[in-house]
Structure formats: structure tokens, C-alpha cells
């Protein structure tokens with residue numbers, strides 16, 4: 001992986017060792033996340049059904065798949081898949097990012113963007129921001145759990161209400177959902193393109209529309225609970 | 237028209253370059269962009285200065301030699317090559333910044349001239365079909381459905397200018413490679429080497445130091461031949477097929 005012009009021809013190239021293989025890794029792991037956030041978003045909306053429904057759902061996550069799997073077994077499998085996916089996604093992204101930096105070592109004095117979306121040009125920094133957000137989000141709601149109001153963290157529903165009653169924390173989450181929406185908007189269509197599903201103009205437009213639809217659905221769906229908690233509709 | 241030109245000057249590959257500012261009067265709107273630079277060079281010659289080095293050959297939009305990043309746009313503001321761009325696309329009093337293509341695999345040789353032999357090596361590694369030479373076969377000996385022939389032809393219009401690389405924030409040549417892979421992959425003659433072609437061309441692309449594609453789309457917007465983003469999907473698809481076939 002050199003960044004200087006060469007004169008030699010590559011012999012014995014392997015498809016699995018190309019930049020496209022890295023992109024395929026990003027596409028597949030990215031689609032795993034899309035499925036995951038869809039399910040996660042659906043679960044969050046249970047907050048509208050009240051305290052008991054939400055906590056029951058949190059409990060169901062642990063008992064699902066039983067008795068084929070042990071207690072929380074299915075949940076651990078999902079967690080393992082997500083960890084593998086995030087490691088693959090981030091590792092490929094870092095390699096490709098470094099390559100891109102190496103491919104343009106001298107910047108233009110003047111450069112216009114004629115066609116590209118803001119989402120497409122902010123995938124890397126936006127992705128990094130999402131990574132930080134995910135870390136905080138896990139600390140906030142999974143382990144060790146943090147209640148910024150100083151209250152108890154024992155009850156999932158109460159923790160949600162306490163967290164989003166805090167205006168600045170709600171703001172952090174809403175900004176993160178904007179970043180997530182942008183990431184999905186470009187990421188979804190880009191994954192379709194990488195998988196080779198958009199080889200016609202029509203298919204490309206469809207994939208782009210689907211990306212926008214998913215972005216609005218997911219970012220919007222996630223934003224509902226924080227907004228309605230802050231507005232005092234969802235209460236303890 | 238009177239123009240202020242800011243042009244990248246660099247004595248040779250090893251030298252440090254920088255933008256120089258020139259004033260140019262009496263530019264006709266009917267001049268092509270390269271004719272405008274010719275006029276500048278005549279004046280520089282007359283003044284005993286080194287003329288600005290830039291690439292050109294056919295000057296009719298078919299060879300792909302001309303390049304130039306013009307005010308931050310590859311081949312300037314129109315969907316055409318720099319040689320087919322005319323000064324009527326600019327206004328009197330404009331300042332025009334002219335830079336070479338910027339990509340590590342396209343090192344600057346002098347001023348605005350870059351070495352694009354990386355593209356030659358990508359073609360050498362798979363952008364061909366192998367046939368026995370001899371008498372030309374009848375044109376209709378191998379039937380090609382019109383749809384495929386049309387698509388192959390459209391993608392074959394890629395002139396290898398490198399604007400896609402120049403415009404891409406990742407410095408990727410995926411549009412170029414995609415155009416070649418799609419062009420040959422649409423034709424019966426291109427099938428025998430299809431898997432090897434895509435793997436070898438992409439491997440060479442990566443080896444030259446081009447970046448990976450993130451489907452941003454600046455390439456297709458800059459392409460003077462309007463090669464669409466579809467070809468990058470086709471490229472990825474062909475690579476995935478090669479992967480399945482164990483290449």
C-alpha cells in the first residue's frame with residue numbers, strides 16, 4: 001500500500017485483498033447496524049406504552065430465545081455480532097481513510113464540490129462522532145449506567161425519564177440522531193452501490209431514496225422518546 | 237476580456253511549486269481555454285520567461301490529454317474537456333485559478349503537467365481482450381444484443397483523462413476502472429477474462445496508491461464523457477463475482 005507512483009505491474013492480485021473487499025466489509029457490517037438500530041428503535045417506542053410495558057420489554061430481551069438458548073443467551077449472541085461488526089466497520093474505515101489521505105498529499109488551493117451531499121462528505125468525522133456517542137450511550141444506559149440527575153439507575157424506564165428530562169442530555173441525543181441520520185442516508189445507498197445492486201440509474205435513485213427514508217425513519221423514531229420526555233408527555 | 241490568472245508553477249517534479257499571478261488582456265470569448273493559455277505563453281516567451289507547461293494533444297475532446305483543475309473544477313465549469321471549454325464560460329474581470337490534477341499516483345512533472353502512466357498500467361493489467369490476430373472477422377459473426385452494445389459503447393467513451401481522480405476527495409480512480417470493466421464486460425469477447433480483469437485492474441489501482449471509493453459522486457459530476465456512477469456498482473459486482481469464483 002504505497003502512496004507513490006510505481007512502474008511495476010501487480011502479479012497474482014487477490015480479490016479479497018483489494019480496497020473493494022474493505023468496502024464490502026463496511027457495507028455488510030453497516031447493514032447489520034441498520035437492522036439493529038431498526039429493532040432498537042422499535043423497542044424504545046415502548047416507552048410510550050408506559051413504565052411496565054417498557055421494563056417488561058427490557059426483561060424480554062433477556063428471555064428471548066429461551067429455552068433453546070440460556071438466559072440472556074440470544075442477547076449475548078446479538079452483542080457478539082455487533083462487536084464483530086463494529087470492529088470490522090471501524091477497522092476498514094480507518095484503513096480506507098488513511099489510503100485516501102495518502103492519495104491526495106497536496107491539497108487544492110481551490111476545490112468545489114459540484115454534486116456530493118454533505119452526508120457523503122462527513123461519513124468519516126461523523127462516524128467518529130457516532131462512535132463516541134455510542135460509548136457514552138452504553139455508559140449511560142447499559143453499563144455501568146449513569147443517572148445525570150443523581151437518581152437511581154435500577155429501573156430502566158425511570159432512568160430514561162430522568163435522562164431525557166435533562167435538557168442538555170436530550171440535546172446531545174438529538175444531535176447524535178442527526179449524525180446517525182446523515183450517516184445512514186449516505187451509508188445505506190453507498191452499501192447498495194458497494195454490493196453492486198445499483199448498476200442502473202433507476203436502481204441508484206431507488207437506493208438513494210431508500211437511504212433517505214431509513215434515515216428519517218430511524219433518526220426520527222429515536223428522537224420521539226427524548227422529545228416527549230422533555231415535553232413532559234412521558235413521565236414517571 | 238481581461239483576466240487574472242493564478243497558475244501553479246513548478247520547475248520540475250522535485251521542486252516546490254506555488255501559484256503565480258498573471259494579467260491577461262484582450263482575451264476573446266471565442267478562444268478555447270488552451271488557446272487562452274497559448275496566448276499567455278506567447279507573451280511569456282516574448283518577455284523571456286519560461287512558458288507554462290500544460291498537456292494537450294487532439295484539442296477536440298477525444299484524446300484525454302488535457303487536464304487542469306480550473307477554479308476548483310476538473311476541466312472547468314462545463315461538462316466537457318478543457319480543450320473544448322471556451323472563454324465565453326467566464327466573465328470579463330474574472331480571476332481563474334489553474335492547478336494540476338492532485339493525486340499521489342499522478343505526480344506533477346512540471347507546472348500543470350502530471351504523469352498519468354498509472355492509468356496505462358491499470359489498462360495493461362486487464363483493460364484488454366485477447367484475440368487471435370489475422371483477417372478481421374465479419375462484423376456480425378458474434379451477435380451482441382443492442383442494449384449491451386449501447387452500454388459498452390457509452391462506457392468506451394471514457395478517454396482516460398483522470399478528471400474523476402482529480403475531483404474525488406479520496407483520490408480514487410473507481411470511475412475510470414469501472415468504465416473499462418463495464419465496457420469490456422458487456423461484450424461476448426470480454427467474458428473469458430472477466431474475473432481476472434476486474435481483480436487485476438483493481439489490484440493495480442490499489443497498488444498505484446489511488447484511494448478507495450466512498451460513492452461520493454464527484455467523479456461522475458466532473459467526467460467530461462458523463463460516465464455514470466452505475467459503472468462503480470458494476471465494478472463492485474464484477475469483483476464480488478470474481479470473489480465467489482475464487483479469484
Ligand code: SF4
Nearest residue numbers: 394395397398400459
Ligand atoms: S471516467 Fe470520465 S473523468 Fe474518468 S478518466 Fe474516463 S473520461 Fe475521464
Ligand code: FES
Nearest residue numbers: 295299300302319
Ligand atoms: S486535448 Fe485531447 S481531449 Fe483535450
